[in-house]
Amino acid sequence: MSELRIIGAKGDMKVEWNPDEVAEVEVARKVFEENTKKGFKAFSIKCGQQGKEMRKFNRYAQKILLIPPIAGG
Amino acid sequence: MATYYNFTIQDCYSDRTVTADSTSYIPAGNNTGGDQTVAWHSWTMSFEPETDEQREARLKQEQEQELVIKAAEELLKGYIGAEAFGKLYEVGYIELDSQKYKDCRYRVKRNHNAVVEVVNKDGKVVDKLCFQPAIDCPAPDQLLTKIVLLELAEEFVLAKANHHRQGL
Numbered sequence: 001m002s003e004l005r006i007i008g009a010k011g012d013m014k015v016e017w018n019p020d021e022v023a024e025v026e027v028a029r030k031v032f033e034e035n036t037k038k039g040f041k042a043f044s045i046k047c048g049q050q051g052k053e054m055r056k057f058n059r060y061a062q063k064i065l066l067i068p069p070i071a072g073g
Numbered sequence: 074m075a076t077y078y079n080f081t082i083q084d085c086y087s088d089r090t091v092t093a094d095s096t097s098y099i100p101a102g103n104n105t106g107g108d109q110t111v112a113w114h115s116w117t118m119s120f121e122p123e124t125d126e127q128r129e130a131r132l133k134q135e136q137e138q139e140l141v142i143k144a145a146e147e148l149l150k151g152y153i154g155a156e157a158f159g160k161l162y163e164v165g166y167i168e169l170d171s172q173k174y175k176d177c178r179y180r181v182k183r184n185h186n187a188v189v190e191v192v193n194k195d196g197k198v199v200d201k202l203c204f205q206p207a208i209d210c211p212a213p214d215q216l217l218t219k220i221v222l223l224e225l226a227e228e229f230v231l232a233k234a235n236h237h238r239q240g241l
Contacts (some may be wrong), residue, residue: 005148012148070234073177
């Protein structure tokens, strides 16, 4: 199972999907796109490897982290 | 003629409401209109006792908040690793390599409100970066946001953050 974690005001939300299940993939894709449109940055995270910024949803990503927009303090 | 004021104070920790009213006052200065300074000799305060329902709701909210913090800590620990997580809580900060500042490291403090310090190889702070998530999220999530962005989107952070350069 792949997972998407979205950092939010009430902690993080988790969406899991099986890359072979079209309906699950579409739910994850929708959440990904909705949040990136709001300014969240997406990163593909692999255990023991350097993560990478993602511009588009990849159904085969193992773990995606959506980070909220930032502001200078 | 004495003027009495009633006011309420919200207890920021338990959300209890405190009501108070003035019992006496001293008009200061020349009170011929305009702003008037009022000083109270004393005032009476009373706590409105929580009802059972309010207490239950408060405890439930506190428990939910604890779970949220715990989950956020686990997510942070999963990303930075148990060793760095331990250091963050024991020493109070962790350091990350910088690609953009030559021979410098970012010092991210556990206090999520603190600035991120840019420290050179001699241990001198050369810049301070002030940035935070634009949403109000739990403290460990705020730290995770800073760490992930500094590691994977450093240029973006440097463009967005307010810089407080030291000794330049």
